[in-house]
Amino acid sequence: MSFNEHMHIRNRYRTNPPDFKQLAEKHTELKPFLIEKTNGGVTLDFRDAKAVRTLTTVTAKEDFNLNLELSLDRLIPRIPQKLNYIHWIEDLIECKTEAIGIDIGCGCSCIHALLAARMNPQWKMLVSEIDPFNYNMAVKNVEQNELQDQIHVISMNSSALFDGLIDRTKHYDFLMCNPPFFCDTCESQGLTNSRNVERPSANSINTAADIESIYDQGGEVEFVKRMIDESRLYTSNVRIFTSQLGKKSSLKQVQKYLKDIHHTDTEFCQGNTMRWAVAWTFDETYRFSEQCQSREKMNKKKQNRTPISVQFESKYSFNFIKDYLEKNIFNELNLKWTSLSSFAWIFDAYENLWSHQRQRRRHQNDEQPPSKRLKSNPSQEEKLCCIQARLDEHEGVCTLYLLFVDGTNGDAANQIGQYIKNQFPKYCQSHTNTLTIE
Numbered sequence: 001m002s003f004n005e006h007m008h009i010r011n012r013y014r015t016n017p018p019d020f021k022q023l024a025e026k027h028t029e030l031k032p033f034l035i036e037k038t039n040g041g042v043t044l045d046f047r048d049a050k051a052v053r054t055l056t057t058v059t060a061k062e063d064f065n066l067n068l069e070l071s072l073d074r075l076i077p078r079i080p081q082k083l084n085y086i087h088w089i090e091d092l093i094e095c096k097t098e099a100i101g102i103d104i105g106c107g108c109s110c111i112h113a114l115l116a117a118r119m120n121p122q123w124k125m126l127v128s129e130i131d132p133f134n135y136n137m138a139v140k141n142v143e144q145n146e147l148q149d150q151i152h153v154i155s156m157n158s159s160a161l162f163d164g165l166i167d168r169t170k171h172y173d174f175l176m177c178n179p180p181f182f183c184d185t186c187e188s189q190g191l192t193n194s195r196n197v198e199r200p201s202a203n204s205i206n207t208a209a210d211i212e213s214i215y216d217q218g219g220e221v222e223f224v225k226r227m228i229d230e231s232r233l234y235t236s237n238v239r240i241f242t243s244q245l246g247k248k249s250s251l252k253q254v255q256k257y258l259k260d261i262h263h264t265d266t267e268f269c270q271g272n273t274m275r276w277a278v279a280w281t282f283d284e285t286y287r288f289s290e291q292c293q294s295r296e297k298m299n300k301k302k303q304n305r306t307p308i309s310v311q312f313e314s315k316y317s318f319n320f321i322k323d324y325l326e327k328n329i330f331n332e333l334n335l336k337w338t339s340l341s342s343f344a345w346i347f348d349a350y351e352n353l354w355s356h357q358r359q360r361r362r363h364q365n366d367e368q369p370p371s372k373r374l375k376s377n378p379s380q381e382e383k384l385c386c387i388q389a390r391l392d393e394h395e396g397v398c399t400l401y402l403l404f405v406d407g408t409n410g411d412a413a414n415q416i417g418q419y420i421k422n423q424f425p426k427y428c429q430s431h432t433n434t435l436t437i438e
């Protein structure tokens with residue numbers, strides 16, 4: 001399965017992936033690695049480190065005019081995926097033309113800073129590296145592209161991430177990082193269950209050295225947790241902190257750790273690889289824009305913005321249904337409601353009395369003497385939902401529309417709509433003997 005259609009919208013490779021044949025015509029060093037496919041096309045063996053390294057260096061040259069030196073025993077960056085991260089950073093800082101950024105652990109390629117600098121000629125990057133080999137090669141890569149004015153590489157000799165790097169008298173627009181991913185060599189060699197056994201084995205080589213891929217204090221989750229802890233000391237120096245994550249399970253743990261900090265997340269898609277990323281900020285004036293959020297979150301939001309409709313049989317009049325809602329449903333579900341007009345309402349729910357389990361509890365509660373009933377106090381509870389409701393009549397048929405406005409239960413309009421669909425026939429049955437439906 002290819003995730004290319006979900007690459008960042010500005011990623012130049014989204015609709016125009018590298019053409020290996022054309023690249024090899026111009027950069028002949030790629031030619032020996034081309035493999036003819038039965039359909040006449042060509043591909044590369046992504047398990048061959050030399051092939052992957054050559055593809056990266058010729059792509060960097062062709063598309064970014066970058067002369068890149070890479071080592072076969074160090075991480076070889078995949079440029080299309082790196083662009084997803086850089087474009088996301090651009091979105092986070094609202095495409096500022098002048099910006100100062102930080103990259104923690106630049107690797108021998110120094111790829112984040114080189115791409116960021118080429119794509120944004122007025123950005124400045126401060127990057128760190130703890131491994132002396134990577135540091136020396138990163139400096140070389142900056143110098144051979146004459147980007148010393150834009151990129152400053154710092155060698156770290158302690159395990160501190162920010163101390164000795166971030167200048168407390170300065171302000172930085174963003175911080176980025178691709179942390180060491182694994183906890184130990186077993187995980188890096190795929191011997192522990194980090195990879196779902198159902199998933200096919202990796203069809204792409206990982207050339208990362210242990211120093212690059214292993215953080216023996218708990219892998220990427222603990223590395224990013226350390227970043228979060230340290231970021232609390234630099235709240236006014238860095239506007240937006242970010243980190244990439246290699247596993248979706250890591251994202252959940254990091255999000256939990258960021259509970260009290262304003263944050264968002266996204267995913268980076270390319271080929272059949274997905275990566276995740278988190279961003280957090282201590283700037284109370286800052287709001288993460290919609291385009292910076294994950295597809296999952298955006299899809300949920302879109303779903304919530306579509307009103308749920310409940311259609312009633314034509315034999316039930318507008319006033320009958322309106323009475324049913326105001327005198328039964330709104331009370332039964334303990335909704336705090338206000339009329340917006342004779343046919344529209346807005347209501348809040350602080351407890352879920354519409355799902356089966358909750359209904360059972362409600363009935364049990366109703367059977368208790370009043371002194372023992374559970375009381376709900378909206379001021380102490382979180383709001384499950386605020387919903388706008390409208391009852392329309394068209395050619396004698398009434399339809400109720402429910403639109404989720406906000407709250408913690410994004411599916412509430414759908415659930416309440418379903419509840420009304422289930423309960424209305426029962427109500428009608430119990431009322432046909434005593435009331436007219438007009």
Ligand SMILES: C[S@@+](CC[C@H](N)C(=O)[O-])C[C@H]1O[C@@H](n2cnc3c(N)ncnc32)[C@H](O)[C@@H]1O
Nearest residue numbers: 105106107128129130131156159178179180212
């Ligand atoms: C997964 S690699 C990422 C390299 C590069 N940024 C990339 O995305 O291709 C992680 C890098 O972080 C470096 N690193 C690990 N701990 C560090 C620390 N405390 N300070 C700076 N760099 C560190 C490693 O040496 C390694 O180069």
